Amino acid sequence: MPRTSRSLAAAGIAGLFLAGSAIAPATASPxxxxxxxxxxxxxxxxxxxxxxxxxPTPKLDWYACYGYAECATTRLPLDYDQPKGATxxxxxxxxxxxxxxxxxxxxxxxxxxxxxxxxxxxxxxxYFLSDELLDxxxxxxxxxxxxxxxxxxxxxxxxxxxxxxxxxxxxxxxxTKAEEKAYxxxxxxxxxxxxxxxxxxxxxxxxAEVARDMEVLRRAVGDKKLSYLGFSYGSALGQYYANMFPxxxxxxxxxxxxxxxxxxxQGKARGDLQETRLRSADGAYQALREILLRCDKAGEExxxxxxxxxxxxxxxxxxxxxxxxxxxDDPDGGSFTVSYADFVGASLSSxxxxxxxxxxxxxxxxxxxxxxxxxxxxxxxxxxxTAVAKRAEQARQQRRYDFPYNNGLxxxxxxxxxxxxxxxxxxxxxxxxAKEDKRAPYFGRAWGWSAAPCARDTWTVRDEDAYxxxxxxxxxxxxxxxxxxxDPATNYDAAVSSxxxxxxxxxxxxxxxxxxxxxxxACVTGAVDAYLxxxxxxKKGTLCTGDVQPFxxxxxxxxxxxxxxxxxxxxxxxxxxxxxxxxxxxxxxPRPAVGxxxxx
Numbered sequence: 001m002p003r004t005s006r007s008l009a010a011a012g013i014a015g016l017f018l019a020g021s022a023i024a025p026a027t028a029s030p031x032x033x034x035x036x037x038x039x040x041x042x043x044x045x046x047x048x049x050x051x052x053x054x055x056p057t058p059k060l061d062w063y064a065c066y067g068y069a070e071c072a073t074t075r076l077p078l079d080y081d082q083p084k085g086a087t088x089x090x091x092x093x094x095x096x097x098x099x100x101x102x103x104x105x106x107x108x109x110x111x112x113x114x115x116x117x118x119x120x121x122x123x124x125x126x127y128f129l130s131d132e133l134l135d136x137x138x139x140x141x142x143x144x145x146x147x148x149x150x151x152x153x154x155x156x157x158x159x160x161x162x163x164x165x166x167x168x169x170x171x172x173x174x175x176t177k178a179e180e181k182a183y184x185x186x187x188x189x190x191x192x193x194x195x196x197x198x199x200x201x202x203x204x205x206x207x208a209e210v211a212r213d214m215e216v217l218r219r220a221v222g223d224k225k226l227s228y229l230g231f232s233y234g235s236a237l238g239q240y241y242a243n244m245f246p247x248x249x250x251x252x253x254x255x256x257x258x259x260x261x262x263x264x265x266q267g268k269a270r271g272d273l274q275e276t277r278l279r280s281a282d283g284a285y286q287a288l289r290e291i292l293l294r295c296d297k298a299g300e301e302x303x304x305x306x307x308x309x310x311x312x313x314x315x316x317x318x319x320x321x322x323x324x325x326x327x328x329d330d331p332d333g334g335s336f337t338v339s340y341a342d343f344v345g346a347s348l349s350s351x352x353x354x355x356x357x358x359x360x361x362x363x364x365x366x367x368x369x370x371x372x373x374x375x376x377x378x379x380x381x382x383x384x385x386t387a388v389a390k391r392a393e394q395a396r397q398q399r400r401y402d403f404p405y406n407n408g409l410x411x412x413x414x415x416x417x418x419x420x421x422x423x424x425x426x427x428x429x430x431x432x433x434a435k436e437d438k439r440a441p442y443f444g445r446a447w448g449w450s451a452a453p454c455a456r457d458t459w460t461v462r463d464e465d466a467y468x469x470x471x472x473x474x475x476x477x478x479x480x481x482x483x484x485x486x487d488p489a490t491n492y493d494a495a496v497s498s499x500x501x502x503x504x505x506x507x508x509x510x511x512x513x514x515x516x517x518x519x520x521x522a523c524v525t526g527a528v529d530a531y532l533x534x535x536x537x538x539k540k541g542t543l544c545t546g547d548v549q550p551f552x553x554x555x556x557x558x559x560x561x562x563x564x565x566x567x568x569x570x571x572x573x574x575x576x577x578x579x580x581x582x583x584x585x586x587x588x589x590p591r592p593a594v595g596x597x598x599x600x
Contacts, residue, residue, distance in 0.1 A: 040474070041246055041247055041473075041474050041475055041476035042473040042475070043246065044245045044246065044247055044248060048212075048244050048245070051080040051081065051083075051212060052080065055076065055083050055216050057216070057219045057220055058074040058075075058076070058216065058220040059220075060072040060092065060221070066093075066123055066567055066570065066571040067571050067574055068126075068574065068575035069093050069094065069095050069123055070093070070094050070095075070096065071149075073089050073091050073092070073149070073150075074089070074090055074092070074220070075088065075090070076088060076090050076145075076216060078201075078204050079465070080209070080212050080465065086200070088145050088146075088150070088151045088204070089150055090142060090143065090144075090145060090150045090151075090213055090217070091119055091142070091143040091148065091150045092119065093118075093119035093123055093141050094106070094122060094138050094139060094140045094141075094221070095122060095123065095126060095134075095138070095575075097136055097137050097138050098131075098578070099136065103136060103137070103138065104137055104227070104533070105223045105224075105227055105250075106137060106138045106218075106221045106223050106227065107133065107140065107227045107532065108140050108142070108218070108227065108229070109121045109122055109125065109140070109141050109229055109230070109231075109234075110142075110144075110228075110229075110230040110231065110234030110237050110238070111231055111232070111565075111586060111587050111588045112231050112232025112233040112234045112235075112256070112587045112589060113144075113147075113232070113234075113412060113415075113590070114144065114147075114233050114412055114414075114416065114590075115144075115408060115412040115414075115415070116232075116233065116234070116587070117141070117143050117147060117148035117565070118141030118143050118144065118148075119141045119143050119148060119149055119567070120141070120148070120565045120586065121141050121231075121585065121586055122139050122140060122141025123567050123570050123571075124564065124565060124570055124585070124586050125141075126139075126576050127563035127564075127570075127576055127582065127583050128583050128585045128586075129582075130525060131578050132529055133529055133532060133533065134578075136533060137227065137532075138221070140217075142213065142214060144205070144210045144213070144411075145204065145205055145210065145213065146201050146202075146205045146407075146410075147411045151201065152407050152411075153194075153201045153202055153407055154197070154198065154405065154407055154410070155190065155197050155198035155202070155407075156405075157197060158405075159405050161193075163402060165186060165190055165193060166186060166190070166409070167182065167186060168182030168183045168184070168186030169186045169190075169409075171183065171339075171341055172339070172341035172344065172345035173341050173344075173345070173433075173446050173448075173449045174341075174430075174445075174449060175339065175341050175445075180429075180430045183429075184426045184427055184430075184452065187429075187455065188426050188455070190413065190453040191426070191453040191454065191459035192459075194414065194417070194453070194459065194461065195461040198410065198414065198461070199461055201414065202410075202414045202417075202418055202461050203418060203461045203463050204463060205411075205418055205463070206415065206463040206466035206467070207236055207240050207419060207466075207467070208419075208465060208466050209463065209465065209466075210237055210240075211237060211241040211467075214226070214228075214241060215241070215244075215245055218248070225248055225249050225250040225477075226241065226245075226250065227249070227250055227251045227532060228241065228252045228253065229255070229518075229532065230254050230255070231255050231256050231516045231518070231585055231587040232255075232256040232258075232489065232516060232587045232589055232590050233258065233415075233590045234254070235255065235258050236258045236260060236263055238252050238253070238479070239258075239260045239479075239498060240260065240467055242473065242475050242479050242502065243260075243470065243471050244467060246474065247476040249475070249476075249477055250477055250535075251478075251480075251531060251535060252475075252477065252479050252480070253479075253480045253532065254479065254480070254481055254482065254498070255482040255516045255517055255518050255528070256482070256483070256484075256489065256515055256517070256587065257481055257482070257498050258490055258498075258590060259277075259278070259493075259497045259498050260469070260471040260498065260501075261469065261471060261497075261501070262277035262278050262279075262494065263277070264468050265277060265420055265422075266468075266469070269421075270421035273422070273423065273429075273432050273433070273436065274420060274422065274450075274454075275433075275436050275444070275448040275450075275451075276432075276436065276448075278447075278491065279440070279491045279493065280443075280447045280488070280489055280490065280491055280590070281439070281440035281442075281443035281446065282439070282440045282491055282493075283486075283487055283488055283489070283491035283492065284440070284442075284446075284489070285440045285442060285443050286486070287351050287486040287487070288314070288351065288360065288488075289311065290550075291351075291356075291360055292305075292314055292360075293310070293311065294357070294550045295357070295361055295550070295551055296310050297551075298551035298552075302551045303551050304361065304362070304365050305361040305365050305368075313364055313365075313368055314360075314364050316368065317343060317367045317368050317371060318340060318343065318442065321339060321343050321367070321371065322340045325337045325338055325339040325340070325342075326370045326371055326388075328370070328385060328388050328389050329385065329389065336389070338367070338388065341445075343363075343367060344442045344445075344446050345446060346363060346391075347360055347363075347442070348443060348446055350363075351486075351488035351514070352488060352514055352515040352589065353513075353514050353562075354520050354546060354584075355548060357513070357550035363391070365384075366383075366384040366387050366388050367384075369381055369384040370384050370385065370388060413454065413459075417451070417459040418459075418461055418462060418466070420451075420454065421456075422451055422454040422455055422459075423455060423456070424455060424456045425455055425457055426457070426458060429448070429449060429452045433448035433449055436448040443488075471498075471502070472502065472503065473503075474502075475502065475503075477504070477535075478504050478505060478506055478531075478535075478537055479502050479504065479505040479506075480527075480531050480537065480538075481495050481499040481506065481507050482508045482510070482516075482517050482528065483508075483509060483510070483517070484510040484511070484512040484513070484517040484520065484524075485510065485512070486512065486513045486514075487514070487517075488515060489515045489590055490516075490590065492509070495507060495509070506540065508524065508527055508542055509542065509543045510524045510543070510544040511544070512546025512548075513546050513548060515589055516584075516585065517544070517546075518584075519585060520546050520547060520548065520584065521544045521545060521547055523542075523545065527542065561584065562584040562585065562586050562587075563585060563586045
């Protein structure tokens, strides 16, 4: 998205979701899964089977790329109801199994978003997937239609037009009346542009279309059935595939889970904010409060914020920043402004990491001083200024500039707004998000504003073939649903409700921190690997514990970082050797973490 302002605000919004026409009901059929005794499962509906099966299997012309991978592109129908009509180019990347003789098949990955690059996460796979998975699977990533190396969605004719339209979105979230007005104006401008200039791609970017693409490409890589691991928004894609093609996968794992009914908006909930349905803010607030309570219990030796009441201290900083932002001198001249929205956005960003608890404590302590400079010694005041200025400088270096055209926000909105149900008028967002903030303090607005361009009066393009359910199909193979207690983006409750929807599923819970669970716990990682490799499910009621717990001890080893996402960085590092330490997957949150005031 375009550049950020000197107020350290994040340009943009974020989110995800779906809707559309229902598919004909599926019929039941006895199926032998190969993972146990024969069972009765639903079958792919005749209408859905007709859509995908009449598309010829693409012949992929793989070529070497990025040092240790293979790339290919192919063209697939823009509209599966018109298989001989217009097409869109789809990009794929695979990292071949290390042990080709023992190869099980392909493992398709999706990092989330919507708008996350599947080819990026596939190239990053050797950094975060277990060696056992890398030995036995070709790792395959698809850039969904409109995204990254696939044909790009583009809602504006030029960067100049995009920049002007985005101007009001250049805050973490709007707080003042003036910011709210500017945000609404920009949201309307973006919604109208994507509903006109962005067509026809914006009307063909539903998650259902991506699931259809994945089904056709499953055939193209030679797999009889799909194996899939999806993170964050990728959990929605996985659940859509499982319900649209319930008899066509061998193993499917979703981690960091979105409830698909809440995602779409069913019945009376269609007029609600997506955040009202998804409750992402509730998860973020629960995680923040638990960190502050554990800080208090840990004591000042392990958490400096415990010198006072951490919960009260956080709220005090928030109250002060609501009244007046803090201005920090820029070491290179000028100054940076840290607003209330920046503070909340930075906190949310921090919650995505298992180690974010330390950053929340430190930035709260620093801003506690900077919002009341008379209460601290000169040395402590200088220390706080230096720490926040360093974070501000990091944020400045990460800013996006005018060229080239960046469609990151538009890829997100192309799925979210085209598919899901939203309130009609963008002007309703101030009152609706204020209500969210009352239920989930701090984060209700941060999450609630993300879908403002999706207001139905201004975002008018639709995908007539989007899928709205049902999401309770009995699948021929189990679906492994993974949720962690303290996920700030995909509320743990959604993993519970999604598992209840699918009759042939298994819930794996983890008392772990950060967004998604794979890699945060040896227990979770081992259970996911065992299922993907052997079809072995964890026992019912299994609860894992995260390897990192707030303020328990100072880690002896360096923090586990996320694998780099940009392909250029991964190519420069080269493929890691077997046995090298693993990182966390480079997932893309279902509404990117707001705020550019980094906590690292």
